[in-house]
Amino acid sequence: MTDEGDVDSRGAPVIRTRRLTKEFPRVRALDDLDLTVGSGVTGLVGANGAGKSTMIKILLGLLPPTSGEAEVLGHDVRTEGAAIRARVGYMPEHDCLPGDVNASEFVVHMGRMSGLPHAVARERAADVLRHVGLAEERYREMGGYSTGMKQRAKLAQALVHDPDLVLLDEPTNGLDPTSREDMLDLVRRIGTDFGIAVLVTSHLLGELERVSDHVIVLDAGRLLRSSATSEFTETTGTLLVEVLGSATERDLLGNALAGRGLRCHPVAGAVEVLPPPDGLHEGSDVRDLVRDTVIDLDLGLVRIQEGRHRIQDVFAPPEEAMQP
Ligand SMILES: Nc1ncnc2c1ncn2[C@@H]1O[C@H](COP(=O)(O)OP(=O)(O)OP(=O)(O)O)[C@@H](O)[C@H]1O
Numbered sequence: 001m002t003d004e005g006d007v008d009s010r011g012a013p014v015i016r017t018r019r020l021t022k023e024f025p026r027v028r029a030l031d032d033l034d035l036t037v038g039s040g041v042t043g044l045v046g047a048n049g050a051g052k053s054t055m056i057k058i059l060l061g062l063l064p065p066t067s068g069e070a071e072v073l074g075h076d077v078r079t080e081g082a083a084i085r086a087r088v089g090y091m092p093e094h095d096c097l098p099g100d101v102n103a104s105e106f107v108v109h110m111g112r113m114s115g116l117p118h119a120v121a122r123e124r125a126a127d128v129l130r131h132v133g134l135a136e137e138r139y140r141e142m143g144g145y146s147t148g149m150k151q152r153a154k155l156a157q158a159l160v161h162d163p164d165l166v167l168l169d170e171p172t173n174g175l176d177p178t179s180r181e182d183m184l185d186l187v188r189r190i191g192t193d194f195g196i197a198v199l200v201t202s203h204l205l206g207e208l209e210r211v212s213d214h215v216i217v218l219d220a221g222r223l224l225r226s227s228a229t230s231e232f233t234e235t236t237g238t239l240l241v242e243v244l245g246s247a248t249e250r251d252l253l254g255n256a257l258a259g260r261g262l263r264c265h266p267v268a269g270a271v272e273v274l275p276p277p278d279g280l281h282e283g284s285d286v287r288d289l290v291r292d293t294v295i296d297l298d299l300g301l302v303r304i305q306e307g308r309h310r311i312q313d314v315f316a317p318p319e320e321a322m323q324p
Pocket residue numbers: 024025026027028029046047048049050051052053054055093203
């Protein structure tokens with residue numbers, strides 16, 4: 001990739017959309033989206049029906065947009081779909097594997113379809129199947145595969161032609177927690193070890209935080225947020241205070257802090273203390289006030305730590321404030 005033109009902080013854009021809109025007869029699946037995706041791993045997050053798969057099919061040139069524009073690796077999705085698909089790997093969301101073929105034959109075939117000579121396709125297929133952890137099962141018919149093995153075979157065929165970008169549609173779908181973590185590690189390594197740009201979708205907001213450099217959140221076809229993962233998780237200026245005991249002790253502390261003029265909310269097992277408005281508690285550190293209150297109430301302090309944003313917070317309604 002070159003660094004020319006309009007670049008973002010992570011290099012030349014791999015994907016760029018402008019006012020991208022897709023309407024189906026009953027629903028507007030994508031609504032006026034301006035997006036820029038750079039190299040590295042980008043998470044595309046949204047609830048069921050948010051428009052993730054529609055976006056991916058448009059980026060592959062398989063589905064025409066209703067209006068607006070989209071470019072992938074510098075190619076126009078409306079007119080250069082074949083050029084895009086030659087350089088992009090795609091892992092579809094649904095099961096698409098022929099049951100009576102083994103993974104080795106299938107991935108070699110997909111490599112041949114992408115234009116690789118037979119010997120090269122065989123070598124690449126063996127490499128990518130080893131990479132996804134299917135080396136031993138590669139001569140078994142895929143109809144007998146578990147969901148986890150099928151997801152791996154789908155990932156292998158997306159990588160066989162050494163693409164510059166892969167579009168992975170819900171690669172963790174149907175996986176148990178351990179397989180999910182393994183799949184996320186594989187996704188991360190596609191980005192870091194092979195330098196292939198990745199756009200990966202999920203409806204689980206928290207799951208992409210660990211593997212993505214950048215996260216895009218869609219809500220009913222609209223862009224809710226697009227930022228570096230570090231911005232999602234930056235410090236909030238709040239303090240999280242946890243005391244020994246149950247919700248009773250937590251609420252006792254929260255109510256007492258509210259009585260001393262601090263704004264607080266319950267957050268899971270802890271009290272979140274918001275930064276005080278300027279002027280209040282001048283000269284007295286909020287941490288000291290929290291410590292004093294814990295001592296006055298004769299509670300056991302477990303921890304005081306700086307609050308950080310979580311990706312989940314993008315959708316979470318604010319908790320009601322605690323009262324004195
Ligand atoms: N071919 C189609 N015809 C009509 N409506 C469609 C079609 N494809 C998608 N839609 C609608 O567009 C919206 C977005 O669907 P899409 O499949 O892109 O969502 P998604 O984010 O991938 O959801 P999921 O997490 O369930 O896979 C939905 O309301 C869906 O019903």
